[in-house]
Amino acid sequence: MRIMRVLLLVSVGAVLAGCGADGEPIQPTMNANIGVGSSGTHVGGGIGLRRGGLGIYLGR
Template sequence: MQILRMVLMVTVGFVLAACGADGEPIQPTMSANIGVGSSGTHVGGGVGLRSGGFGVYLGL
């Protein structure tokens, strides 16, 4: 439970930092995929932020 809270706090921090409070806002990116194979189907996706050479991506 502690890890989940920490991840949530870091994510909120990145979102707040990307809101453009000090400069231009950063456009978030999003990806989603659906795969079908012999073991069944799976769904995945994620969100990310990129500013210059720095990027953060959270995916499932």
Template sequence: MRILRLVFLISAGFALAGCGADGEPVQPSMSANVGVGSSGTYVGGGVGLRRGGLGVYLGI
């Protein structure tokens, strides 16, 4: 039981460090756009996260 508790505490520490709570903040971003062209209108957007040199972006 003690080993399981130790593994959980170590995992929680890694999760906390991975989310940016220990230093450099995570920078969220969001974009939205609407366009009009000869074939009609379109709507698009996306969300993203950036931390240091790593960025993840999901657009639709």
């Protein structure tokens, strides 16, 4: 039972930290683009996370 309580507390802490309850919130970002040119079409996009001055972006 003690292990369940510890796991629950760790999970609640992670959720609170993820939603920004402990400070500045984490802002998700997303973009999508479509380009048309003489060589054909191009589709791209990406997702990212930003918190304060730190940002992580995955895409092209």
